[in-house]
Amino acid sequence: MQRPSSGFEENWAESGFARQSIRQTVRVTGSGTAVRIRLSNRFGNRPLVVSAVSLALAGEGAAVRPGTVREVTFDGLTAVTVPVGGEVVTDAVELTVQRFDSLTVTLYFDSPTGPATFHAQAYAHSFRAAGDRTTDVEGDGFTEQTHSWYYLSDVELxxxxxxxxxxxxxxxxITDGFGSTVGANFRYPDRLAERLSAAGKPWAVINAGIGGNLVLHDSSWYGDRAVSRFERDVLDKPGVRSVIIFAGLNDIGFSEADLETYKPNPDVTVSELIAAYRGLIAQAHGRGIKVIGATILPFKGSEYHTPRAEAKRIALNEWIRVSGEYDAVADFDKALASHDDPEVLLPAYDCGDFKHPNDAGYRAMAAAVDLDSL
Known part of the structure; x- marks a missing residue:
């Protein structure tokens, strides 16, 4: 989850909601017969009053499947107040969910929420409507949409x-899915979940990517630094068996481009990044979790590629490959680099900005993960 900001495109985080419903769709990678959701007010400036919540299997657009709408409660109550900086978990809702079903969560706020804790780059459709629309099936009243998620931090089956x-x-x-087709679930974690399913491995996959996230520094735009959010976003999740750590490009690149959204932008060294990775590895191993290290993709041609940045990428990737400190390596760099120039993302995998993959690139990333290493 992230602090309220304008983000990369229009969203509702800074204005929040009042006498409005938001309907959000999430594709799950597991299955079950009961569902709970978690709502976060981590970055709110006032207690968050949630007046009503419903859950359903998603239909087309803002519609839901008839007969699947379920009222959601909190200790038996239909409304809840989430304290500043806190989160709440709902009661379990009986609903049969198959792997790769899409679930729709509708939240209604009768009173002003203030700025909203959110996830900026969800690459899924979220909808807004006036009034309490938690029981609506058709979804006709939801006339506005964004590509962000609000307050919704977890779906548990x-x-x-x-x-x-x-x-x-x-x-x-890149983990978050920047450059992938919105609403198509073509991010690399989605593709990885599909590979696992096809291989008969019944493991869910959580996408804990945040666009612009830094390993070593907090950002008002791009969330808490990786080393501080690792516990809540990885270690505290139920049943985690393995984690793929794929981070560091922004720490390398931000110092090379003087843009307001790239602040803070100190000159981070390879040694500092390696020390941070070692800390994450130790924390995961302390919980019995396997750690897969992923190499940094080529980014020549992007706004923050320089010879100094490239030298850092090469050195960091070499350490990831040969240090032996990870349990396994996912060599995304090798899988997606151009055959003509290894500093360049293969054009067939480039979304157009020289650093983020397209749908085909995300499929290639998922294919580069050894399923037995997980």
Whole structure:
């Protein structure tokens, strides 16, 4: 979750909501017969009053599947107040959910929320409507939309087929899915979950990417630094068996471009990044979690590629490959680099900005992960 900001495109985080409903769709990578959701007010400036909540299987657009709408309660009550900096978990809702189903969560706020804790780059459709629309099936009243999620931090499934553990993809915008088709679930963690399913491995995959995230520094635009959010976004999730750590490009690149959104932008060294990775590895191993290190993709041609930045990327990737400190390596660099120039992202995998993959690139990333390493 992130602090309220204008983000990369229009969203509702800074203005918040009042006498409005927001409907958000999330595709799950597990299955179950009961659902709970977590709502976060981590970065709110006042207690968050949630007046009503519903859950359903998603239909087309803002519509939901008839007969699947469920009222959601909190200790038996239909409304809840989330304290500043806090979160709440709902009661379990009976609903049969299959792997790769899309769930719709509708929240209604009768009183002003103030700025909203949110996830800027969800690459999924969220909708807004006036009034309490939690029981609407058709969704016609939801006339506005963004690509962000608000307050919704987790969807938890229980019952049914055992999941046998969870894989967490931890990183920045490339893990988040920047450049992928909105609403299509073509991010690399989605593709990885599909590979696992096809291989008969019943493991859920959590996408813990935040666009622009830094390993070593907090950002008002891009969330808490990776080393501080690792515990809540990875270690504290139930049933985690492994984590793929894919981060560091922004720490390398931000210092090379003087843009307001790239602040803070200190000159981070490779040694500092390696020390941070070692800390994350130790924390994960202390919880019995396997750690897969992912190499940094080429980014020549982007706004923050320089010879100095490239030298850092090469050195960092070499350490990831040969240090032996990770349990395994996902060599995304090798899988997506141009054959003509290894400093360049292969054009067939480039979304157009020289550093983020497109849908085909994200598929290639997922294919580069050794499923047995998870």
């Amino acid at each position: 229980s019952g049914g087929e055992a999941q046998h553990g969870t894989v967490v993809a931890f990183g920045d915008s």
